[in-house]
Amino acid sequence: MCKFSANSLLSAAALTLLSAVAADPELSTLTAVMAGMGTSPDKPDPRLEERFNSRLDGRNYTFFAPTNAAFAKIPASQLQALALSPNYELLLSIIRSHIAEGYFPASSISDTTPPIAAIEGFPLSFKGPRINSQATITATDFKADNGIFHKVDTVLNPYTSYFGLSPPVGKAPSPNINDQSANLGDLLMSDNGLDLYRNVTSIIAPYRLLRHSYPPKQNQPLPLFLVSSDTAFSVLPPSSYSSFIAPSNNALSAYLLNAGRVENVTSRGIPASTSLLPQIKAANGTLALPGENGLSILFRETGEKGEIMVGNARVERELCWADGCVWVIDRILDPLYGILGV
Missing domain, CATH: 2.30.180.10 (FAS1 domain)
Known part of the structure; x- marks a missing residue:
């Protein structure tokens, strides 16, 4: 069983997943990035909103959400470039590589947990609090109406492996x-x-x-x-x-x-x-x-x-x-x- 930050008991179960993420001040950069992909300033791209933020979808999702500190590791010029419209498909693949279908609280994740397939198709592997030997899970079990999210300290690169x-x-x-x-x-x-x-x-x-x-x-x-x-x-x-x-x-x-x-x-x-x-x-x-x-x-x-x-x-x-x-x-x-x- 994984043991991460003690500050992991916040529940936003009345909110859908992306709305719960948007309500967390430590995830404001992630929220802004997703909103920038959409057609309105306060909602994510429809391909994210309609699947991961709708009760009508009927499925649970787990989001390993990069914190503001994770995005701060990216040079400002490169983060701005990622947000440009020609890089839309790449940015969408990055976001989808942090989300998995299913409900995976911290208690279900351990060194023996088989890799979990992210929505983009890339595997998420765990060793202690580490994901894919790239990011560390820093806080866990933030519940939403249609899933749960954990916070990670680095934006994952699915293309490395x-x-x-x-x-x-x-x-x-x-x-x-x-x-x-x-x-x-x-x-x-x-x-x-x-x-x-x-x-x-x-x-x-x-x-x-x-x-x-x-x-x-x-x-x-x-x-x-x-x-x-x-x-x-x-x-x-x-x-x-x-x-x-x-x-x-x-x-x-x-x-x-x-x-x-x-x-x-x-x-x-x-x-x-x-x-x-x-x-x-x-x-x-x-x-x-x-x-x-x-x-x-x-x-x-x-x-x-x-x-x-x-x-x-x-x-x-x-x-x-x-x-x-x-x-x-x-x-x-x-x-x-x-x-x-x-």
């Missing part, structure tokens, strides 16, 4: 192909190590490859694209591929595939590595650049033979063409890597 964290192996990216006669579409369609990437994009976002190919203006800075190799898909948990391409997940999956675009990285005829490595070294080995949706992507040099890490992934290869460069990475990019204070 799901996509995996690639270990450094001391190997630099394989030689650059600086083909000035080819465009990105040609390279992505013909590369032998990107079969699964092509399959996924053809199902969930057939326009994706086309987005990469556009004629730049003369002397226009060129982008860098981070594209997941077949290795990245092969290390996902079982059945993940089918979940990734499921119609209900299309919007989020398309978002995740598009998270690795960084504008204004290099110039025509110059590999992205040539442009970025001096910047990474000048930043003491870690350089944060904004991705397409405003969230930071961390570029790191391990110091081992020119090896480059990007977020949770290792750069396997570099492909350059007339309109920019692709770095082939060995994991699907975790868009929250290094952001949540985990």
Whole structure:
């Protein structure tokens, strides 16, 4: 049996779950984040409100609610970026990864409790007061009419274990192909190590490859694209591929595939590595650049033979063409890597 904070006997059973959360001053940032996703200033997004805050739903839910202190661990610029409309699907997945169907008071949670599936599908595992080795439960058993909530001190990142964290192996990216006669579409369609990437994009976002190919203006800075190799898909948990391409997940999956675009990285005829490595070294080995949706992507040099890490992934290869460069990475990019204070 778990034993957490003694200050855990507050009951808001007359309120539905999200209303009970909104009534707690230690959860005001969470409430504001959810309200910002909605269509009115005082109610969460309908996809949250109609399921988790309605007695008509008929089910109980348990919310592991991040406190104001948890959100304070996120840099202000990144929290503001998360709230932008292009990041809606990601933010929704974060919130849903903190909620599980069922009624789980503290007395039902222990080291031997099997992982509980969050609404988003990711597992919640417990060891003492810790969840997924990321957050600590600080107060428990705040009851609502349709469930219960506990407070946690860190916003959970569901993608850390799901996509995996690639270990450094001391190997630099394989030689650059600086083909000035080819465009990105040609390279992505013909590369032998990107079969699964092509399959996924053809199902969930057939326009994706086309987005990469556009004629730049003369002397226009060129982008860098981070594209997941077949290795990245092969290390996902079982059945993940089918979940990734499921119609209900299309919007989020398309978002995740598009998270690795960084504008204004290099110039025509110059590999992205040539442009970025001096910047990474000048930043003491870690350089944060904004991705397409405003969230930071961390570029790191391990110091081992020119090896480059990007977020949770290792750069396997570099492909350059007339309109920019692709770095082939060995994991699907975790868009929250290094952001949540985990």
